[in-house]
Amino acid sequence: MAGNDAITVLNPVGYPPKVTRRSLAPRLDQLDGKTVYLVDCRFDDSELLLREIQNWFHDRMPGVRTVFKRISSNYLMDDPATWEEIRANGDGAIIGVGH
Amino acid sequence: MKIDHDYGVPTVAVHTSVFQWVVRSVARANGMPHMRQVFVPQPVIGKTSAELRAYVDGKDPITNRPVMQEVIEGLAAPLGEHEMAETEFERSTPRSVEPAAEEELNRLFRENRWTDQLPIILPTEERVAAMLAGTSRKPEEVVGHMRPTDFREYWEYTVEKVAVNAVMAGAKPEYFPVILALAASGVSARGSSTSSMASMAVVNGPIRNQIGMNCGTGAMAPYNHANATIGRAYNLLSQNLQGGSEPGHTYMGSQGNAYAYGSVTFGENEERSPWEPFHAQHGFKPAQSAVSLFTGCRATTFSLGLRERHWREHVRNMLRGLDPRTPPTLLLDPIAARMFIDRGGFKSKDELIAWIDDNARMPAGEFWDYQLAQNYIYPRATFGEEPWAARLKAAPDEPIQMFLRKDIHVVVVGGETNPYWRIMGCTYQKTVSVDEWR
Numbered sequence: 001m002a003g004n005d006a007i008t009v010l011n012p013v014g015y016p017p018k019v020t021r022r023s024l025a026p027r028l029d030q031l032d033g034k035t036v037y038l039v040d041c042r043f044d045d046s047e048l049l050l051r052e053i054q055n056w057f058h059d060r061m062p063g064v065r066t067v068f069k070r071i072s073s074n075y076l077m078d079d080p081a082t083w084e085e086i087r088a089n090g091d092g093a094i095i096g097v098g099h
Numbered sequence: 100m101k102i103d104h105d106y107g108v109p110t111v112a113v114h115t116s117v118f119q120w121v122v123r124s125v126a127r128a129n130g131m132p133h134m135r136q137v138f139v140p141q142p143v144i145g146k147t148s149a150e151l152r153a154y155v156d157g158k159d160p161i162t163n164r165p166v167m168q169e170v171i172e173g174l175a176a177p178l179g180e181h182e183m184a185e186t187e188f189e190r191s192t193p194r195s196v197e198p199a200a201e202e203e204l205n206r207l208f209r210e211n212r213w214t215d216q217l218p219i220i221l222p223t224e225e226r227v228a229a230m231l232a233g234t235s236r237k238p239e240e241v242v243g244h245m246r247p248t249d250f251r252e253y254w255e256y257t258v259e260k261v262a263v264n265a266v267m268a269g270a271k272p273e274y275f276p277v278i279l280a281l282a283a284s285g286v287s288a289r290g291s292s293t294s295s296m297a298s299m300a301v302v303n304g305p306i307r308n309q310i311g312m313n314c315g316t317g318a319m320a321p322y323n324h325a326n327a328t329i330g331r332a333y334n335l336l337s338q339n340l341q342g343g344s345e346p347g348h349t350y351m352g353s354q355g356n357a358y359a360y361g362s363v364t365f366g367e368n369e370e371r372s373p374w375e376p377f378h379a380q381h382g383f384k385p386a387q388s389a390v391s392l393f394t395g396c397r398a399t400t401f402s403l404g405l406r407e408r409h410w411r412e413h414v415r416n417m418l419r420g421l422d423p424r425t426p427p428t429l430l431l432d433p434i435a436a437r438m439f440i441d442r443g444g445f446k447s448k449d450e451l452i453a454w455i456d457d458n459a460r461m462p463a464g465e466f467w468d469y470q471l472a473q474n475y476i477y478p479r480a481t482f483g484e485e486p487w488a489a490r491l492k493a494a495p496d497e498p499i500q501m502f503l504r505k506d507i508h509v510v511v512v513g514g515e516t517n518p519y520w521r522i523m524g525c526t527y528q529k530t531v532s533v534d535e536w537r
Binding site (some may be wrong): 004005006007008009010011012013014015016017018019020021022023024025026027028029030031035037038039042043044045046048049050051052053055056059060064067070071072073074076077078083084086087088091092095096097099 | 100111117142155182186188191198203252257260264279335339476481499
């Protein structure tokens with residue numbers, strides 16, 4: 001294989017899946033009077049950060065009702081019961097991952 | 100993303116700033132590039148309430164806009180048309196790279212992060228064809244799917260794609276069935292975890308001797324071509340076939356891990372082991388060839404022999420040095436294995452594993468206070484998962500078992516130059532047939 005000759009080599013990268021673009025949920029017209037869930041992923045002190053966001057709402061936007069909710073298990077596991085609760089009782093969600 | 104799209108609840112995700120690239124690329128790959136995300140400074144862990152309140156009152160370090168203004172806008176600012184679109188698009192990978200001179204191609208491979216930053220063998224058609232001769236499988240056959248973390252999408256790869264990476268690693272065609280088996284496992288050697296985990300691959304059966312793998316002196320070190328290049332191929336194929344392993348994007352290991360150059364790849368010393376081979380414990384016959392995968396390799400502790408008076412205490416001390424989320428796999432030189440029989444009477448690996456399980460203990464209060472226990476085990480305990488739920492009821496001073504028996508393993512490796520042995524903290528994933536890939 002001569003150093004300066006152009007050679008063809010194969011690409012080592014795998015094949016990515018098709019991407020399906022998904023829409024976001026409709027946003028709220030306002031937050032006042034609404035219920036916002038603070039969803040704790042239980043990872044690296046995420047609870048403490050979300051508690052401070054909750055305190056911020058209490059101090060600065062008391063018209064927003066906040067509900068602190070820890071996921072049922074760890075962040076690697078799906079938690080449909082919690083998602084259903086948020087859909088049934090909440091208007092919005094803030095999810096905190098810590099680190 | 101799931102709450103927002105699947106459950107229709109407007110959602111904002113709050114991350115720390117060092118994760119900006121990875122969370123955005125995950126959102127893109129999951130079809131929600133416009134997911135509303137807000138960033139606070141890193142770290143959150145270990146900060147006081149006052150410090151975290153300052154984060155909340157302060158600015159997003161990425162956008163330099165107030166954090167809570169972004170949170171509120173994320174929930175209430177109307178969607179643009181691009182945020183409501185539902186479309187599909189294909190991505191593709193070309194079979195070959197644009198022709199170029201050797202030096203230019205080496206530079207391209209490095210810059211594209213297709214290497215491990217060490218020199219590679221360029222995968223020409225001829226070299227890849229020679230590698231493909233090491234298996235009866237067709238080049239276009241799909242081998243499997245892999246991803247660097249649970250939240251990313253699976254990428255797919257063929258026999259030819261695995262061969263390309265095997266060539267780059269310097270492997271010989273006769274090693275290719277082992278490399279295909281590693282690829283077929285779907286277990287990535289390049290997980291993106293912030294914990295910098297690496298992997299371990301243990302080969303059993305006749306293939307070890309057929310391709311000249313080292314199971315004895317220096318088996319886990321760079322002194323054998325098959326061990327070294329199979330391990331390197333496993334890492335290269337993992338990073339390239341799963342869609343990358345790039346710091347800040349698809350790799351977040353804070354400190355990194357030297358084991359990730361070639362995993363810890365070796366053959367079990369079946370000939371000198373007093374016990375059954377590892378693959379025979381996991382559904383294979385001794386005459387079959389297989390490779391077993393372990394992930395989460397970070398912590399290692401070691402010792403020399405087993406002293407008559409205090410060997411039990413010494414082993415317990417080693418076990419308590421592991422973090423509670425990463426169970427022990429004992430890597431025993433054959434002399435050390437026989438010492439376990441002489442001292443403890445363990446006639447099988449299972450008997451030794453049972454003893455380890457019973458003796459790996461620490462006070463419950465200490466156990467549950469580990470950050471990794473808090474992140475990964477405590478939530479499962481509170482969810483009612485046994486035996487963690489029962490262990491959560493223990494008094495703080497009560498010694499509780501640190502691990503689950505099914506997660507503890509024993510492998511015999513070494514050349515009997517001395518009864519050194521070590522405990523690798525790691526998680527067994529699966530054992531894969533090599534023979535099916537011949």
